[in-house]
């Protein structure tokens with residue numbers, strides 16, 4: 287990884303891609319940003335628009351619309367290309383359409399000689415990340431999805447509001463599918479060093495029904511935002527910058543990204559959101575959680591949903 291010129295290639299310059307690009311620029315999180323989209327004119331316009339903000343920023347980022355050959359010496363290729371949900375659609379409903387999009391993208395990226403890290407945001411993100419790993423043939427450590435990073439941020443925000451505590455002091459994870467089968471690992475949730483389940487057992491601490499309500503609010507956040515404004519993009523854009531920084535700064539930070547899990551999910555394995563140590567190698571390690579029995583079966587059910595949806599595609603990869 288070239289720390290003197292941190293280079294990102296972004297594929298898909300729609301709402302999510304450009305929210306990420308805008309947050310990258312504002313946080314000075316890379317040195318060179320290449321924008322690629324099937325709509326080349328759009329990518330060119332977005333590059334112009336971002337460049338016109340440089341004079342107001344402390345960043346010296348080089349930003350331009352490029353080609354797949356620009357991936358050759360990139361450190362990270364970020365994929366946000368494809369279709370997004372319409373009101374009422376689930377993330378899994380996008381699978382067939384976005385698989386076709388990825389078939390047209392991954393080949394040209396690998397043919398460029400790219401040898402860095404893939405970060406995938408396109409939905410259904412866990413399966414699209416698995417497809418990226420299969421089509422590219424990359425070591426799964428270097429292929430990660432945004433997973434439940436956004437859901438975890440939503441959870442921490444809502445818990446912070448509930449307890450009136452800085453969300454950065456709320457330590458709790460949403461795990462499994464970034465989708466309808468995701469859940470909160472309440473047995474591991476803490477306010478600073480105090481288990482939330484213990485707090486709920488204390489008079490006046492909190493109510494378990496309220497925690498369940500927060501979990502439901504997290505699970506349905508995307509649908510509610512999509513109904514209100516057609517798409518979600520700022521939150522995911524910032525989550526992606528957070529992951530990008532963890533990679534470039536070799537942070538060894540714990541983030542709930544989508545990572546390859548082997549074991550009982552057949553030869554293909556499965557990608558799902560789990561807390562992982564992220565650094566310049568991508569996924570350094572998946573952290574194993576001490577889940578309760580009920581949480582363990584929820585986690586397996588969530589992974590099984592993802593595994594079956596991937597299997598039904600019959601990609602033969």
Ligand SMILES: NC(=O)C1=CN([C@@H]2O[C@H](COP(=O)(O)OP(=O)(O)OC[C@H]3O[C@@H](n4cnc5c(N)ncnc54)[C@H](O)[C@@H]3O)[C@@H](O)[C@H]2O)C=CC1
Pocket residue numbers: 297298299300301302303322323324325328366367368369370371380384387388390391406407408409410411432433436464517518519522
């Ligand atoms: N992982 C997460 O937490 C989240 C994921 N998403 C997902 O991100 C994806 C993008 O969403 P939006 O940006 O809102 O959609 P959008 O429609 O605004 O942008 C998609 C972009 O992809 C481009 N594109 C389509 N096919 C392409 C191809 N073959 N090659 C290159 N570019 C191509 C389009 O031209 C468009 O610019 C969706 O799948 C959405 O569901 C959205 C929010 C959160």
Ligand SMILES: CC(=O)C(=O)O
Pocket residue numbers: 371377409436507508518522
């Ligand atoms: C759209 C989506 O996946 C989200 O906002 O969570």
